[in-house]
Amino acid sequence: xxxxxxxxxxxxxxxxxxxxxxxxxxxxxxxxxxxxxxxxxxxxxxxxxxxxxxxxxxxxxxxxxxxxxxxxxxxxxxxxxxxxxxxxxxxxxxxxxxxxxxxxxxxxxxxxxxxxxxxxxxxxxxxxxxxxxxxxxxxxxxxxxxxxxxxxxxxxxxxxxxxxxxxxxxxxxxxxxxxxxxxxxxxxxxxxxxxxxxxxxxxxxxxxxxxxxxxxxxxxxxxxxxxxxxxxxxxx
Numbered sequence: 001x002x003x004x005x006x007x008x009x010x011x012x013x014x015x016x017x018x019x020x021x022x023x024x025x026x027x028x029x030x031x032x033x034x035x036x037x038x039x040x041x042x043x044x045x046x047x048x049x050x051x052x053x054x055x056x057x058x059x060x061x062x063x064x065x066x067x068x069x070x071x072x073x074x075x076x077x078x079x080x081x082x083x084x085x086x087x088x089x090x091x092x093x094x095x096x097x098x099x100x101x102x103x104x105x106x107x108x109x110x111x112x113x114x115x116x117x118x119x120x121x122x123x124x125x126x127x128x129x130x131x132x133x134x135x136x137x138x139x140x141x142x143x144x145x146x147x148x149x150x151x152x153x154x155x156x157x158x159x160x161x162x163x164x165x166x167x168x169x170x171x172x173x174x175x176x177x178x179x180x181x182x183x184x185x186x187x188x189x190x191x192x193x194x195x196x197x198x199x200x201x202x203x204x205x206x207x208x209x210x211x212x213x214x215x216x217x218x219x220x221x222x223x224x225x226x227x228x229x230x231x232x233x234x235x236x
Contacts, residue, residue, distance in 0.1 A: 006232045009052050009083045015075040016047045022214070023159050023195060024113045028053030029228050030183060030197050031111055031157040038062070039105070041149060043096055043112040043142065048076035048089070050111055053232060055085035064107070065091045066099050096145040106151040112158050114142050139168055147175040155180070156200045162193040172200050183210040188217070 002014045013019050028050040038061050042051040045065035055063050063085070067073040073093040080089035092099055116139075139160075146156045156177060160168055162184060169179050181199035186192060197212075214225045221236070230236050 005234060006052075007234055008056050008232075009079075011047050011049055011052070011079050012075060012082075013047050015071040017069065017072065018046050020047065020049060024049045025053070025229055025232060026185065026195070026212075027111060027113055027157065027159040027197060028057075029232060031109070032155065032181065032199060033058045033060075033109065036153075037108040037155075039107045039151075040064070040109045040111070041066070041107040043110065043145070044068070044114055045076050045091060046072050046113070048079040048091065050113060051076075051089055051091075052079065052083055052085070054109070054111070055083065055088055056231070060109070061088060063089050065089070066094050066096060067091060068093070068095045096141060100145040100148050103149065105149075106154065107149055108151050108154045110146045110150055110154065110156045112142060112146070114139065114158060114160065116161055116164065139164070140171055143168075143171050143175050143177065147177055150177075150202070152202060154201065157198065159195055159197050162196045165196040165198070168196075168198065176202055178202070178204045179207045180205045181208045181210075183212055185212045185214065187213075188215050189213050 002012065004011045004013060004020045011020055033054065037058055040054050040060045040063045042065040045051050045067045048065060051063050051065045065076060067076055070093065073091060076091045080086055080091060083089065150156050177200040179198060180201050183197040184193045185195040185197065187194060212224055213222050215221055226236050
């Protein structure tokens with residue numbers, strides 16, 4: 001069994017199409033969690049990584065996750081049950097559209113590491129396609145669902161490709177979600193920005209802007225990156 005061990009939990013990933021990656025860990029570590037976050041939703045949870053990170057970081061009473069792909073859903077349930085926070089974690093086997101239409105509750109924090117590879121490069125692996133490609137969950141559908149499920153003072157956070165940032169912000173604005181915080185991420189100081197970490201709410205604020213460089217050289221990590229993910233990685 002493929003198991004990835006973190007400091008306070010382990011992730012089995014033999015069934016999941018998409019394995020543990022830097023993006024998920026970054027979002028789970030970066031998103032702002034205030035004391036009044038009692039309910040959390042992870043959209044497209046995959047192995048359950050981000051939900052588990054947020055269970056470790058918060059005292060939220062309810063941490064729900066949704067996953068449409070059956071093998072990944074089973075894996076997330078397994079990972080939740082073997083963690084120290086199984087009583088607070090629950091996974092739904094559902095699409096976002098179905099979930100949003102059936103649930104009356106709202107959430108104080110909604111997170112997602114959504115699929116974002118363009119459909120032109122889809123493979124014959126259906127499960128991997130659902131995890132990686134926007135055809136299974138478009139940014140528009142994600143934002144629409146999040147705006148319906150977010151509480152009045154809640155926060156919606158994602159990690160997406162840097163090149164998609166402006167388009168995503170425009171779509172969010174159309175759903176009354178406004179950028180409050182952004183972090184641009186690049187591999188090294190001399191490389192281009194690769195990812196954008198974004199936080200939205202229904203409140204208009206002057207966005208807090210940050211930058212993060214991951215490595216000084218190969219496997220030689222910056223202090224900023226180490227400080228961010230230190231609570232999770234065993235070797236950091």
